[in-house]
Amino acid sequence: MIYDLHCHSDCSDGALRPAELVARAQACGVQVLALTDHDTIAGIAAARQSASTVVLVTGVEVSCHWQGQEIHIVGLHVDADHGELQSLLAAQTQRRWQRAEAIAAKLERDGVADALDLLRERFPNSLPSRSHFAQLLVALGKAKDHERAFQRYIGRKGSSYVAAQWPPLPEVVAILNRSQGLTVLAHPGRYQLSGGKLALLVREFAAAGGTALELSYPQLFLKEAQRMARMARELGLYASQGSDFHSPDQRWTNLGRMPPLPPEVTPIWQSPLWLAHMAVAA
Numbered sequence: 001m002i003y004d005l006h007c008h009s010d011c012s013d014g015a016l017r018p019a020e021l022v023a024r025a026q027a028c029g030v031q032v033l034a035l036t037d038h039d040t041i042a043g044i045a046a047a048r049q050s051a052s053t054v055v056l057v058t059g060v061e062v063s064c065h066w067q068g069q070e071i072h073i074v075g076l077h078v079d080a081d082h083g084e085l086q087s088l089l090a091a092q093t094q095r096r097w098q099r100a101e102a103i104a105a106k107l108e109r110d111g112v113a114d115a116l117d118l119l120r121e122r123f124p125n126s127l128p129s130r131s132h133f134a135q136l137l138v139a140l141g142k143a144k145d146h147e148r149a150f151q152r153y154i155g156r157k158g159s160s161y162v163a164a165q166w167p168p169l170p171e172v173v174a175i176l177n178r179s180q181g182l183t184v185l186a187h188p189g190r191y192q193l194s195g196g197k198l199a200l201l202v203r204e205f206a207a208a209g210g211t212a213l214e215l216s217y218p219q220l221f222l223k224e225a226q227r228m229a230r231m232a233r234e235l236g237l238y239a240s241q242g243s244d245f246h247s248p249d250q251r252w253t254n255l256g257r258m259p260p261l262p263p264e265v266t267p268i269w270q271s272p273l274w275l276a277h278m279a280v281a282a
């Protein structure tokens with residue numbers, strides 16, 4: 001079975017519509033796909049309607065804060081009708097639009113006019129993210145590429161940086177768990193934390209009720225994966241995997257494409273809660 005449990009549609013900062021994403025997943029040989037847009041499940045219904053043999057998992061990638069860092073938690077098999085989850089995502093939606101307004105106001109002072117209007121025109125289905133601003137800045141010729149758009153404008157040291165007001169990590173994990181979901185610490189190697197701080201993050205994630213660590217995704221180094229696999233075992237955490245696919249333009253990645261999980265960990269799809277969800281769906 002090929003599992004891809006992390007990817008994005010144009011409901012967040014992905015390039016493909018949900019149905020196109022599912023079709024591409026099928027063409028790539030993916031059998032189980034979780035759509036995990038940033039802070040929204042708006043794409044799930046359309047993805048579900050698209051005719052395909054792919055088993056679709058209702059997912060979401062929620063932004064939160066932990067010790068001043070932005071951390072991403074993936075919820076899998078969440079109940080889309082759960083009231084508390086809906087409130088959380090409504091609040092995240094509001095935070096994203098408010099931050100987008102604040103970024104646009106700063107960009108205006110930086111010589112980029114009407115960024116929010118342009119964003120809405122260019123990405124009519126999307127909950128805004130900095131990735132959209134980066135694409136816009138490149139299209140307007142204000143930055144050569146994404147990386148430079150983050151450096152010069154919207155990244156932490158950029159002139160139009162606006163800090164987001166995300167909720168604390170334990171709160172997000174608790175809500176995703178209460179909505180029947182399994183919770184995954186997304187791409188733990190990407191936060192640029194020291195070894196000690198990463199170990200602390202993983203322990204606090206586990207203590208908050210987290211289910212799994214993402215231990216396979218593009219550009220995760222083997223050494224790092226092995227070290228985190230040991231932590232997963234010690235703490236009784238499962239392992240998840242995903243391509244974090246955003247767009248066909250990212251030539252280094254594709255749906256279903258990621259390194260194998262370290263052999264000593266148990267995949268999240270062997271956990272009792274996952275199996276219970278699959279039994280209900282069958």
Ligand code: AMP
Pocket residue numbers: 013038063128129130131134146147150155
């Ligand atoms: P947001 O969640 O609105 O802060 O946007 C974050 C998104 O922007 C991430 O999901 C990435 O896709 C992208 N991103 C974040 N930092 C960078 C960076 N330094 N260079 C390129 N893309 C980035």
Ligand code: MN
Pocket residue numbers: 008013038131246
């Ligand atoms: Mn993204």
Ligand code: MN
Pocket residue numbers: 061072186187
């Ligand atoms: Mn992420």
Ligand code: MN
Pocket residue numbers: 006007008061244
């Ligand atoms: Mn992602």
